[in-house]
Amino acid sequence: MTRLRFTPIAAALPATVPFTGPETLERLRGAPFRARLGANENGFGPSPRAIEAMARAAAEVWKYGDPDSHDLRHALAGHHRVQPENVMLGEGIDGLLGLLVRLLVSPGEVVVTSDGAYPTFNYHVAGFGGRLHKVPYRDHAEDPDALIAAASETGARLVYLANPDNPMGSWHVGIRIEAMLDDLPSGSLLILDEAYAEFAPAEAIPRIDPQDRRVIRFRTFSKAYAMAGARIGYAIGPAELIAGFDRIRNHFGINRIAQIGVLAALEDQDWLAHICAATAAARSRIGDIARANGLVALPSATNFVAIDCGRDGAFARALLDALALEGIFVRMPGVAPMDRCIRVSCGPEAEMDAFADALPRALRALA
């Protein structure tokens, strides 16, 4: 049966997926969740102008989207004060991460990340035959010094850092990231995943020349813009690298309604400010709920909060399961010692109330 023989790289891959979707979990448990707080989705919802634009665009879905995403790309360039040649759109940051690995990492080459950082990035590195080298978190945060040291030792092609971090919510100040670039080995490119940047304090955002050949940044409409289902993320980086995506990407891969919707969302910065304020209030509420239950909420610059449950990974996992029985979908970090936490997304008051209601019962069920 040589016909269905996978390539050596594909044959060696595990048949696992980075994340199980909440719909799958709902089917397994036989009931919908009361509160969907596990995927760092943004239940405050997208700009009403984006909703209206998408509803209007539905009848025109017979047209392919613009493969250049011209209008959106130019609007993003203006928003970030870069050139359109510095911007590449894709099917979420996930899609772009896969393409970046494919562009730059040959089989056997090394990529450095933190042990417990974004699993989907690791999935793509493995998917193209790259070798992952992981360094530990330090004080609930990714450790720039350790990442740089590992990159130097291994001759890494790519170094991944999320700022703010997922799953812990921690962040570094921008000048720390800028200093990291100065220490980066000459053969390594920094991937700066800024999926949660809009929620972070201004000082967390480094000042980077878009033509800086040491780094590529990633942003998304999935989090602060509350449009995860649209599947549009983007990269900002040197034009020479950005142009490389055009050699390999699925040029007609982005949904047309989404292109129109996220452009309207980008133009509604008032709504973004409203979302960020509501998210800050919900973060504070999650802190209160944790404290009221004898748990510790870690500081967060994102739309989620890691709650330290004070025990080990088995306990946090059991709490996750107990919460799921209560109809509350949350997730948790996958790696010790961060796996003593559960990770709760911010959401509207009803979801926060449901979590506040369920957490004490779930904890009692474990006692």
Add this chain to the structure above:
Amino acid sequence: MTRLRFTPIAAALPATVPFTGPETLERLRGAPFRARLGANENGFGPSPRAIEAMARAAAEVWKYGDPDSHDLRHALAGHHRVQPENVMLGEGIDGLLGLLVRLLVSPGEVVVTSDGAYPTFNYHVAGFGGRLHKVPYRDHAEDPDALIAAASETGARLVYLANPDNPMGSWHVGIRIEAMLDDLPSGSLLILDEAYAEFAPAEAIPRIDPQDRRVIRFRTFSKAYAMAGARIGYAIGPAELIAGFDRIRNHFGINRIAQIGVLAALEDQDWLAHICAATAAARSRIGDIARANGLVALPSATNFVAIDCGRDGAFARALLDALALEGIFVRMPGVAPMDRCIRVSCGPEAEMDAFADALPRALRALA
């Protein structure tokens, strides 16, 4: 500058794209097209039930789509009388073709297709370092015998055949495809691209056991369902191969609104029948327009018609340009001898009228 050094495969790729979008052409010419008849989009439009479902789903776009596309995949399995394990959804057939090549073709391995067939497939083969071997069309049609002979000679991993064909609109009867499978070398997998199948006569569709390990079929919502902008295509094939996609795909790559919309479209088979009838009438109209201008419309089992302009590729290209000046967007086959044709998509009466109006003027401009 080793930092931005592409992999050897990526470095060797040309910086070209398979297709220039009509929006790009409109920007270049400084005006919108009167008739958008070049990309085999379906201007009759999607099911009103799909439009309504998408408009309703817009506010829920803060949720990621279901990475398993469970409901849609099960509905498609029911529709095609196969098991859900035989169905894989993706961001258009384009996205799935790229993944299939990545799963099965190692650098340097051979893939067979027809010279002038779907360029985006060739783009993906080159993108993963495969070697393309092309055989000529025969009588305006892809040539199963030549494809099989080439696969045998070259030890091809994949053989591509579109039925009905794009860009010529020709088709083979299903039993010819079934016979082709019996002649396929044991190391080759047939890719049967059925993007236009819903427009074709019933006898053009082969009967294939979904577990048949010799073939994988592709279908799409972009053509007969008139939802090109949704970006949802699907593969039907043996479960072992279908499961392989889960090792490498962008699990959260499909737009949530699109998932909901195409499910509604699938459930509205009356609309599909209406579309196919309207398309047949438009095909006939295009034939009349061609004849009235002294040109020959080739038979078509799709939603487009190849019009033989009776001269060479340079003439057809000039006619294409003259039509563009008239505000009519059409495309043409890229390879001789088919490039003596222009390819006109079926559309509603106003677009057909615009084409009828513009064609004689464009021909006169060339005289």
